[in-house]
Amino acid sequence: MNPKDINLPGYEIPEELKHVIAITALDRLYNWGRRSSVWPLMFGLACCAIEMIATQAARYDLARFGMEVMRPTPRQADLMIVAGTVTKKMVPAIVRLYNQMPEPKYVLAMGACASSGGPFKEGYNVVAGIDKFLPVDVYVPGCPPTPQALINGLILLQKKIDKESIKQVRWYRKGPDSVAIPIPVLGPDLIDTRRIPDIKAHTLSSTSKTDDQS
Amino acid sequence: MIAPDSTTTIDLVARFPSVVTPDTRPGYSGWIVDPAHLTEVATAIRNEFSYDLLSSVTGVDYYPDKMEVVYHAYRTTGGPALVFKVQIPRHNPVVPSVTPIWKGAELQEREAWDLLGIRFEGHPDLRRIFMWEGFAGHPLRKDWKEPFYEEDVKPFKSRWPEGKHLPAEMRTPLQDNLFFPPGFDPEAFSFQDPDQAAYEALRRQHRPTDEDGIQTDVIIINMGPQHPSTHGVFRAAVMLDGETIIGLKPIVGYLHRNHEKIGERNTFLQNMPYTDRLDYFNSMSNNFGYALAVEKLMGIPVAERAEYIRVIMAELSRIQNHLVWFGMMLNDLGAMYTPALYAFEERELILDIFEATAGSRMMCNYFRFGGVARDVSEDTLRKIHDLVHDRLPRKIDEMDRLLTENEVLVSRLKGIGYLSAEDAIRTSMTGPMLRASGVPYDIRRADPYSIYDRFEFDVACHPEGDMYARYQVRMDEVRESIKIIKQALKQIPQGPIMSVKPSYQIKVPPGEAYGRVEAPKGELGFYIVSNGQPNPWRYHVRAPSLINLTSLEMMCIGEKIADFVAILGAVDIVLGELDR
């Protein structure tokens, strides 16, 4: 974005709304700042992570988008690229990492696995999509998405950031979205603590005998 | 049917009458050993018959009556396998552990316990490995069904002709990939850290004392699963005395994608693209191993031209694997990015070739039973020719100049992470790790498969057993691979690329087969049991990344924590294959 444009709201502002000009202009400044330095978390899960690394390397060079600074710690990261298969064993760690990321934070589900479980969806240790736990901003289909497809997803994320407004983003508002996501627990299977009533209703009802587990 | 190759040299029955019987099931080979005498027989196999390398331990569930554990042992001097098995009742599967004899069985026996519930008596640390302690059930048992279970065998009937789109979630009562035993009360459930057992095992096995015999204080730290240099989601619990490592347990399974369970539902062909996702750097090698195993079972030849294409692709993939390894290794040592960026440039050029022939950069899905999926165009062959005759040698020399003599690198690698040849064999190390300990064991030479006997190349081998040797072995291997590709390019004939008609319905006669290749990371084996159905009854992957971790603790003890990252990097693990 041209720095000149930052000061212009870019649309006609009705007289009675003049007092919000400051905030709309601030939005643009704020969005411009964020979209140009989205630092991803250095975090790979599976095959897709290799394409993510390739995206970062010489040929595709994420530095052109200000995204090359992969942070190994979630405390400095803005974007979590969930690159690979999310397993039940791993998901507590992922949720914890997400909770540790400072706002504003975004999640990009890279590849079929992160989006909905992918080819391994039927597996007993696979979470059917990270969106069961985290709010996903952009989905990039593909198995694995080529580096160019990933960049395409990142550009889409930038577009999304461009449209955001400080007044509306969920992390500055009160509500269920602004609290940390409870970390799931590993029991006989993955227990999402938000769903305990459902699980209880299911397991304790007599009709719940589904299969013959050994 | 291929003759049982393992029975040619020795006669176990003569040595152990009434304890060993030959396996006479049609399509099977090897020996069946009485479980009560397994330790005795196994000791003799190692010491008397000098089968010193136990390559794989596989549990098989012959539902409904028995379980079987299959062992493949090799001589490091070369030659075919000695296959022996024990059979145990399914309701009480207990087998004596062979870990005291071959330490390399340690992780594999844990795997068989975790996934099949076979107990190994005498195992020093029998815990679950991929799933967490407390998980309900042993998933690879045939009567265990996953929450998204639909049918025993693909294709599922719900897809056609009345295939209304219905996500798997919609079919389950909890609308998710979840199963809880009936009567389980999540509110009464008290969470226990499933990894506590790992820490306890560490404390049990290592009791550090100072000179006066007083127990000293130790700390256990966790590295991973989210750690910038554990190559994905690997985790290790490291026990430290000050900065020195005194004990270590790998904790794996964070990428356990149920490859084998899915593989047993898939038809034989459908497994091919899944093998791509094992070692996702080297889908070509994975395809190779799986194709070999199934071709062995089917007893079909491979088209001549396809053999050459296979070798070229597998070697290209080895080159790019090792190049990336240089980069990643240097990343681990702290030389962030420069070598990795250089390596990725060459990798991209090799991936271009894969993309042009197989259609995808990483997930090639290129091999078919009897050949390959499509021909290599002249244009691509010329590109390969250019690469191996011009660019790659230049770039490898450049990498050599950049790194090999670098004093910082040398001082970080030389003498660190030592593993003796004896220990390396005992822990079933394979691939560059074994050869860096001075054992010139390369399956391409020791037990040639495909057409590797037609090429001249040297087996890279360095006797020092430290990380620098591992570095040098890989550097040499890249050069040898280039040599092989050059020869293959010269000899490649014209002709068909499939020996049989391509078909998606493949008839595989009943029997078992073990196909193994020298993958860039070590011996990659596929153990497949067919019962004549369209899908394998048992589909097991002998993953070099996993088994090469057996000696990780050995290499790390006494070193500084800062070197752990490098030692792990030098093993060259990839999580897709390690956890499957």
Added chain:
Amino acid sequence: MYGKGLLKGLSVTLSRFFYTYWDDLVWFWRRITKGKRRYYSPEGIAHRSSKEARGIFTVQYPEEKLPVPEEFRYLPFLVYDEGLDGTKEIRCTSCGICAKVCPPQCIWIVRSTDPATGRPRPQPAEFYIDADICMNCGLCAEFCPFDAIKMDHDYEMASYTRTLLNLDRLLKPASYYASIRPLNAAREEEARKAKLASKAAKAEAKAA
């Protein structure tokens, strides 16, 4: 001498640094003499992915796009032939082979039935591919006997929601197919024609 290895290594990085700018000059000369440009031109991209590439290796996606080879596969699509009056003649006969061969079973097909007779008609009524399960393996395209399902080159599929491809999104014209995979399309066209011809010949032989 201690430090020799370091210096050697540094010389490599230094020469890389040098060649980046040297190549800029070389290309500047080419531009003056031959009108060839290093960036934003097909020959520039081709150069950067050839064995001669040195210095800058980056392809500036999205301004420049790396050309994908013909065999490149991403997600599948369904081919239709354009009829004379603009109707879409879907090649798929809903034979179900692709759904059977698909490894992760992400193809769902509803076969259509003739409302009059209740008998199955060779056309899909509904066709779904769950793009978030599909592993881009290409087996469906490989084994479809009617050349009806093919692998697409379009990788710019990112979206704000999960992607489920239905019949509408899957259908693309045969001309599009021929444009992304010219060699394959031509070869298949040949084969189809040959088949038709042999069928006609047989029919003639029978009639005669």
